[in-house]
Amino acid sequence: MIETPEFQGTHLWERLCWAKEKLEPYRSEYCIVWEDPNDMENPAKVTHPDPNWMACALQGGILPPVQSYWELKKDENKPDFVKHTRGPELLHNMKPIGPMTEEEAIEYLIMKDIPEHVWRDWDKSNKPKMVICKKDQLPGTREWRNAWQISEDLVIKEEAA
Amino acid sequence: MVAHGTIAFDTLTTSDQVNTGTEKSLDTSYLYNGSIKAYGHHSGDSPTTATMNDKFNVSSLADNGNGDITYTWTNAFNNEYYSASGMSTEDGTIGYVSLYYSRSYTRSAANLRLQGIDNGDSFDDGAFTSFMCVGALA
Numbered sequence: 001m002i003e004t005p006e007f008q009g010t011h012l013w014e015r016l017c018w019a020k021e022k023l024e025p026y027r028s029e030y031c032i033v034w035e036d037p038n039d040m041e042n043p044a045k046v047t048h049p050d051p052n053w054m055a056c057a058l059q060g061g062i063l064p065p066v067q068s069y070w071e072l073k074k075d076e077n078k079p080d081f082v083k084h085t086r087g088p089e090l091l092h093n094m095k096p097i098g099p100m101t102e103e104e105a106i107e108y109l110i111m112k113d114i115p116e117h118v119w120r121d122w123d124k125s126n127k128p129k130m131v132i133c134k135k136d137q138l139p140g141t142r143e144w145r146n147a148w149q150i151s152e153d154l155v156i157k158e159e160a161a
Numbered sequence: 162m163v164a165h166g167t168i169a170f171d172t173l174t175t176s177d178q179v180n181t182g183t184e185k186s187l188d189t190s191y192l193y194n195g196s197i198k199a200y201g202h203h204s205g206d207s208p209t210t211a212t213m214n215d216k217f218n219v220s221s222l223a224d225n226g227n228g229d230i231t232y233t234w235t236n237a238f239n240n241e242y243y244s245a246s247g248m249s250t251e252d253g254t255i256g257y258v259s260l261y262y263s264r265s266y267t268r269s270a271a272n273l274r275l276q277g278i279d280n281g282d283s284f285d286d287g288a289f290t291s292f293m294c295v296g297a298l299a
Binding site: 016073086109 | 235265272
């Protein structure tokens with residue numbers, strides 16, 4: 001297995017360049033189906049992990065803690081935001097997190113890329129707002145893509161959307 | 162034999178003898194800041210999908226519906242005003258698919274949301290979609 005260099009203090013983008021060259025992309029069979037309660041007019045969304053990103057997550061020593069992304073999001077949401085000034089502190093100089101399992105990586109990705117109001121209370125309504133499923137559980141064609149919703153009887157049906 | 166390692170330099174200089182004979186210099190930061198910071202190519206019309214053929218600096222792709230995609234960055238941009246360009250396909254059936262910023266997109270340093278519209282004015286996934294982005298990073 002390739003050993004990750006000591007990357008704390010190295011620009012995150014440079015780490016991604018290293019990973020692109022050294023690591024084999026990992027194609028997860030999982031995806032995340034989710035519905036935004038603030039946007040119920042639209043169909044369920046499906047988030048797919050990027051294989052290069054998955055390779056970084058599984059390798060360890062490359063990605064910052066997910067809390068760094070939350071802090072960046074807070075900064076960007078401030079009314080006087082002009083540009084990020086805490087990139088070095090939060091992304092490049094922060095100690096990278098260690099290797100994750102595929103399950104941990106998917107959970108990290110949910111907390112990074114899906115709105116907090118979706119994943120924080122994902123099971124606090126009449127039906128789940130979010131579900132992790134295998135890609136082969138998605139409908140077989142996109143013909144009715146804009147009608148995809150999370151099934152209300154998810155527990156007893158195999159299809160996720 | 163190829164040696165791997167790091168060369169640290171701030172300026173590249175050429176005598177440019179072959180062309181003008183006038184010495185020219187280029188700041189290394191200009192090269193860094195002008196390079197493409199994120200790119201990707203995927204197959205858009207597969208259900209299981211959005212098969213990722215190749216990407217860089219992307220943590221995930223969200224399929225929001227027909228012709229509606231969000232790419233989220235691993236290393237966010239410095240602000241929301243980075244530049245992006247993208248293209249999709251023309252297949253003779255649905256016609257050309259053009260890419261735009263999604264109507265639902267709130268500009269963000271952390272992600273990019275694009276929509277594809279075909280020449281029948283419908284949201285549509287092209288057979289292939291690609292994009293690239295330049296700008297300063299956080």
